[in-house]
Amino acid sequence: MNRNDLEANAVDRVVQALVLALATALGGCGNSDGNEDGAGAAGGVGGETTSGASGSSAGDSNSAGVGGGQTSGGAAGESNGGAAPSMPPDVARDRLGVGSVHGCAIDLDGHIVCWGDPASTYPSSDLGQTQPPEGEYVHIACHSYTCCAINVFDQAYCWGQLAGLGASGDAIHVSVGGSETCIVEENHEGVCVPESGEGSYRLPGQYVQMAMGHLFGCALSEEGEVSCWGNNDYGQTESPQGAFLYITAGPGLHACGIREDGSVTCWGSDDFGQATVPSGTFKHVCAGEAHSCGVKDDGSVVCWGAGTITGDCQGAAYECGQSDPPPGKFRQVACDGSHTCGLKEDGSLACWGSNTADKSTPPPDFRSW
Numbered sequence: 001m002n003r004n005d006l007e008a009n010a011v012d013r014v015v016q017a018l019v020l021a022l023a024t025a026l027g028g029c030g031n032s033d034g035n036e037d038g039a040g041a042a043g044g045v046g047g048e049t050t051s052g053a054s055g056s057s058a059g060d061s062n063s064a065g066v067g068g069g070q071t072s073g074g075a076a077g078e079s080n081g082g083a084a085p086s087m088p089p090d091v092a093r094d095r096l097g098v099g100s101v102h103g104c105a106i107d108l109d110g111h112i113v114c115w116g117d118p119a120s121t122y123p124s125s126d127l128g129q130t131q132p133p134e135g136e137y138v139h140i141a142c143h144s145y146t147c148c149a150i151n152v153f154d155q156a157y158c159w160g161q162l163a164g165l166g167a168s169g170d171a172i173h174v175s176v177g178g179s180e181t182c183i184v185e186e187n188h189e190g191v192c193v194p195e196s197g198e199g200s201y202r203l204p205g206q207y208v209q210m211a212m213g214h215l216f217g218c219a220l221s222e223e224g225e226v227s228c229w230g231n232n233d234y235g236q237t238e239s240p241q242g243a244f245l246y247i248t249a250g251p252g253l254h255a256c257g258i259r260e261d262g263s264v265t266c267w268g269s270d271d272f273g274q275a276t277v278p279s280g281t282f283k284h285v286c287a288g289e290a291h292s293c294g295v296k297d298d299g300s301v302v303c304w305g306a307g308t309i310t311g312d313c314q315g316a317a318y319e320c321g322q323s324d325p326p327p328g329k330f331r332q333v334a335c336d337g338s339h340t341c342g343l344k345e346d347g348s349l350a351c352w353g354s355n356t357a358d359k360s361t362p363p364p365d366f367r368s369w
Contacts, residue, residue, distance in 0.1 A: 093138055093139045094139055094140060094141060095139070095140060095332060095343060095368050096140065096332050096333075096334045096341060096342070096343045096349070096368075097141050097142030097143075097147055097334050098334045098336045098339065098340070098341050098351075098359070099129055099142045099143060099145055099146065099147065099160070099359075100125065100145060100251075100336060100337065100359075101116050101118040101121070101122060101145075101356065101357040101359050102115065102116030102118060102129050102130050102145075102357070102359055103142070103341050103349075103351065103359060103360075104129075104130075104132060104140055104142055104147050105140070105341075105343065105349060105362070105366065105368060106137050106138070106139075106149070106368060107366060107367060107368055108367050108369055110135075110136030110137055110138065110152065111134075111135075111136065111137070112132035112133070112137055112140065112147075112149060113132075113363060113366055114129070114131070114132050115130065115358065115359070115361060115362050115363060116130055116357050116358055116359040116361075117130075117357050118130065118357050120357055120358070121357040122357065125145060125357075127145045127146075127160050127161045128159055128160050128163065129142075129145050129146060129147060129159065129160030129161065131159060132159055133149075133157045133159060135151045135152075135157075136151060136152045137149045137150060137151045137152070138150055138151070138152060139173065139174065141175050141176050142176060142334070143178065143212065143250070143251065144161065144178065144251065145160045145161035146158060146159070146160040146161045146162040146163075146176050146181075147159060147160055147176065148162075148174045148175075148176050148181060150171050150172070150173070154170040154171055154172065154186060155170070155171065156171040156174045156183050158174075158176070158181060162176070162181060164197070171183045171184065171185055171186070172184050172185070173207075173208065173209050173210060174210070175209075175210040175212040175217070175249075176212060177212025177213055177214070177215075177217055177249070178212070178213065178214040178215055178251065179194060179214075179215050179230075180192050180193060180194045180195060180212065181212070182203075182210040182212055182217060182219075183210070184207050184208060184209060184210055184219075188206040188207055188208065188222060189203070189206065189207070190202065190203035190207045190219055191203075192210075192217070203219060205219070205221055205227070206221060206222045207219045207221055208220055208221070208222055209246065209247060211247040211248050211249040211255055212249055213249030213250060213251070213252065213253065213254070213255055213287070214231075214250075214251055214253055215230050216228060216229065216230030216231045216236050216237055216249070216253075216255075217229060217230055217249070218237075218239060218247050218255050220246070220247050224242075224243030224244050224245065224260065225243065225244075226239040226240065226244055226247055227239060228255070231253075233253065234254070234268045234269035234270075235267060235268055235269075236253050236254055236267065236268030236269065238267060239255075239267060240257075240265050240267055242259060242265075243259065243260050244257040244259055244260070244265075245257075245258050245259070245260055246258040246284070246285070248285055248286050248287045249287050250286065250288045250289060250335050250336065251288065251289045251336060251337050252268075252269060252274065252287065252288060252289035252290060253268050253269035254266055254267065254269045254270065254274055254275045254287055254292070255267060255268055255287055256275070256277070256285050256286075256287045256294075257285075258282055258284075258285055261281070262281030262282055262283070262297065263277075263279075263281060263282070264277045264282050264285050264294055265277065266287070266292060271290070272291065272306035273305045273306070274287070274288070274289075274290050274291050274292050274304065274305030274306065275292070275305075276304060276305075277292070277304065278302055278304055280296050280297075280302070281296065281297050282295060282296055282297065283295050283297055283331075284330075284331065284332045284333055285333070286333045286334050286335035286340070287335060288305070288322065288335030288336055288337060288340065289336070289338075290305050290306035290307065290337070291303055291304065291305030291306050291322055291323045291335065291340075292304055292305055292335065293325060293333045293335055293340050293342075294333065295330045295331065295332065295333055298329075299328075299329030299330055299331075299345055300327075300328075300329070301325035301326075301328075301330050301333060301342055302325070303322070303323035303324070303325055303340065304323065306319065307319060307320060307321060307322035307324070307338075307340075307353065313338065313354055320338040320339065320354035321352055321353045321354075322335070322336075322337075322338055322339050322340045322352060322353030322354065323340075323353075324353075325340065325342065325352055326350055326352060328344055328345075328350065329344060329345040329346075330342040330343060330344050330345065330350075331343045331344070331345055336359075338354035338356070339352065339353030339354045339355070339359055339360045340352055340353055341360070341362065343368055346367075347366075347368045347369060348366060348367060349362035349363075349366050349368075350362075
C-alpha cells in the first residue's frame, strides 16, 4: 500500500464519519441520553464531561479531556441504528491488541470482544481491561493492563488501568504506552497524556500515527518520517532515516516500522535479536518485549527474537513460545511480553505463547473483517 492509498483511505474515513453522523442526526436515531451513565466516569482528565456529549471535555477544548472509563451502561457514541463500521481494512487501523494478561479485538459488527481471566491468576491485575465499552469501533490499541479504541464517530475511549485517559477533539489514531497514552487528532496534531493524567502536551508537527513503548514513544509524520522521544538507554529514540508507512512499539525497549518498499526496520534494544529483522516484505508488524513478529505479503507470520519453547517460560526472555507462530494466512499481529495473537485472513483469531490467565485463548467463534 503506497502513501497515496493511505491518504485516500484517510479522506474516505473522514467523509464516511461525517455522512454517518449526518444520517444519524436527520434520522433521529441518535440517543442524546445514552452516554449519560457511562462516558466521562470519575477519574477522567481535564474536567467533568457533560451528559449526552460522550468523551467531550467541559473545559477548554485545547486541554486534555476525557477519553473513556466506560465499562458498562450507555454506549460510547453508539447509534441506535447499529450500523457496522464501513472503514476499509488497512494497515493504519489495528483491529487487534494484547496486554499483559488479556487480549481484545474488533468483530464484524464493530464491537470489541476481549478475553483472558486476570482475576484467576493475578487478582490485583484485574483492572477492568476485559470489560470494553459498548459501541462500534474501527481501531484498538492495548498495553499492559489498558486498552484504548476509536469509535465510528472518531472518539477515543480507554478502559482498564488508565481508564479515562484521552484527549479532546476528534481522533484518528491512539496508542497506549508504559507511561502515557497518545492520540492523533483529526487535524493531525499529536496529544499525549501521562499515566498520572496531568501535564498533557502537544507534539510539534503533523502526524498520522503514534507508537508508544516502555518509557518512550515514536510518531509517524504525514511525510512518513519517524521521530521518537523519551528514554534512550538502548537507542530506541534514535529513529532511522527514510519514509515509513507504519510503526509499532510494545512493552519492550525497541520499535519497528514498515518502509514504503515493504521491508521492516527495527531499532533499539537487540539483546535477544528482537531488532534483527529477517529478509522479505511485510504488510503488518508488532514489537513485543524481547521478540517481534510480522505478517509477510503471502500472509504467513514470522517472528524473531526470544520466545521459542526452549525454557520454562520464566525470566527476562520469557521462553514461552511467543516466537513460534502457527501456520496459516494472517492479516495482523499483536505482541506482548510472553504471548502473541494474530488476526487470520478468514477473520478468526489465533494466539501462541504463554496462556497464563487464558490470555492466549480467544473465543473460537470470533470473526472480524
